[in-house]
Amino acid sequence: MIALLVRDLRLAVRAGGGFGLGLAFFLLVAVLVPLGVGPEGGTLGRIAPGILWVGALLACLLSLDRLFALDFEDGSLDLLATAPLPLEGAVAAKALAHWLVTGLPLALLSPVLGILLNLPAAGYLWLVVSLLVGTPALSVIGAFGAAVTVGLKRGGLLLSLLVLPLYVPTLIFGAEVVKRGATGAEFATPLALLAAITAGAAALLPFAAAAALRINLR
Amino acid sequence: MELKVSDLAVSRGGLVVLEGLDFALAAGHALVLRGPNGIGKTTLLRTLAGLQPAVAGTISAPPESLAYASHSDGLKAALDVTENLRFWASVHGLDAAAVGVALDAMNLRALARRPAANLSAGQKRRLGLARLLVTGRPVWLLDEPTVSLDATSVALFSAVVRGHLAAGGLAVLASHIDLGLPEAEVLDLGPFRPRRARAAHAPAGGFDEAFA
Numbered sequence: 056m057i058a059l060l061v062r063d064l065r066l067a068v069r070a071g072g073g074f075g076l077g078l079a080f081f082l083l084v085a086v087l088v089p090l091g092v093g094p095e096g097g098t099l100g101r102i103a104p105g106i107l108w109v110g111a112l113l114a115c116l117l118s119l120d121r122l123f124a125l126d127f128e129d130g131s132l133d134l135l136a137t138a139p140l141p142l143e144g145a146v147a148a149k150a151l152a153h154w155l156v157t158g159l160p161l162a163l164l165s166p167v168l169g170i171l172l173n174l175p176a177a178g179y180l181w182l183v184v185s186l187l188v189g190t191p192a193l194s195v196i197g198a199f200g201a202a203v204t205v206g207l208k209r210g211g212l213l214l215s216l217l218v219l220p221l222y223v224p225t226l227i228f229g230a231e232v233v234k235r236g237a238t239g240a241e242f243a244t245p246l247a248l249l250a251a252i253t254a255g256a257a258a259l260l261p262f263a264a265a266a267a268l269r270i271n272l273r
Numbered sequence: 274m275e276l277k278v279s280d281l282a283v284s285r286g287g288l289v290v291l292e293g294l295d296f297a298l299a300a301g302h303a304l305v306l307r308g309p310n311g312i313g314k315t316t317l318l319r320t321l322a323g324l325q326p327a328v329a330g331t332i333s334a335p336p337e338s339l340a341y342a343s344h345s346d347g348l349k350a351a352l353d354v355t356e357n358l359r360f361w362a363s364v365h366g367l368d369a370a371a372v373g374v375a376l377d378a379m380n381l382r383a384l385a386r387r388p389a390a391n392l393s394a395g396q397k398r399r400l401g402l403a404r405l406l407v408t409g410r411p412v413w414l415l416d417e418p419t420v421s422l423d424a425t426s427v428a429l430f431s432a433v434v435r436g437h438l439a440a441g442g443l444a445v446l447a448s449h450i451d452l453g454l455p456e457a458e459v460l461d462l463g464p465f466r467p468r469r470a471r472a473a474h475a476p477a478g479g480f481d482e483a484f485a
Contacts, residue, residue, distance in 0.1 A: 129347025
């Protein structure tokens with residue numbers, strides 16, 4: 056599993072790996088929204104949690120269709136399926152690699168973009184915390200969607216349609232944590248629910264994704 | 274180690290393409306699958322490898338003993354030759370020594386640091402076959418292993434297969450060309466087509482062996 060994780064990380068940071076794609080998209084959203092909405096700080100500050108979370112979610116979605124499709128095309132998915140590593144473990148390793156190159160950098164970059172969106176000062180910590188807790192769910196749910204659509208040509212559209220509804224709870228609770236954190240309200244409940252979604256997804260979906268991959272490889 | 278297949282039927286896209294397959298392969302032996310395009314050589318190899326379920330019949334070898342090499346080599350273009358091999362070696366629990374042996378066996382030492390993206394088709398194929406040596410598995414399932422190899426590399430590959438057999442391994446190969454393995458048994462897949470398909474393919478008015 057570690058070998059697969061290291062390989063995926065290495066592939067992501069090498070030329071053409073698409074490491075910067077999600078980050079660049081996130082940056083673009085955060086730069087363009089203030090230009091479109093206008094410079095009133097009050098409005099921006101109010102919509103900032105939602106915008107940042109939507110941006111992070113779409114940035115995650117952007118690189119998902121490559122998660123298994125590349126391995127499927129060059130035949131290494133067949134070889135991984137016959138390797139001693141259980142396919143569930145391979146899915147978990149690939150989802151973790153996806154999170155390490157998209158979710159984690161997004162969470163670390165988000166305070167900088169919070170400044171652009173005039174996020175209230177109390178919200179920064181909770182923005183980073185909510186993204187750190189919530190984005191693993193995005194990667195794991197996305198891995199499941201990618202596994203279901205792996206054999207399809209141009210499966211990206213179907214993948215987005217499949218995965219977006221599953222992303223909605225994470226988005227709602229994630230943005231809610233930041234909103235409440237920024238206004239000093241009580242935020243423990245949405246944070247706990249966000250963590251519950253991540254824990255549940257990480258525990259169950261690798262098995263579902265591995266089952267979908269086995270069917271798609273037939 | 275023995276590979277025993279009894280009354281095996283395999284299907285592709287829901288259609289049975291081969292049925293009634295019976296063969297046994299002892300350690301140190303190779304089997305070459307012959308048959309026209311589309312008869313089901315790849316389907317049979319994928320079924321043996323455990324990538325798809327058999328319609329009927331049994332395969333004696335456990336999936337952990339099988340190493341499958343498909344048409345595509347499973348290489349990552351951004352990684353160099355050694356990194357590609359080292360990845361598969363560590364997935365299969367082997368160390369760097371096995372990688373060195375594989376590099377030497379397929380004459381890849383000079384290309385060790387070259388990214389797979391810059392390899393020629395034949396060199397990629399050699400790397401794909403070198404991967405078999407870092408799996409450490411006794412039964413090799415090879416689908417058209419010699420595609421895009423030159424004569425020298427085919428000889429190199431035959432030597433590798435022979436070495437594998439001499440060490441008690443087994444190999445099942447689907448191939449149209451002569452591999453220089455005279456000791457290998459040959460299995461023609463034609464007679465294992467399902468009965469209806471065979472009847473449909475019989476020449477009109479000719480002798481139809483399905484009804485003989």
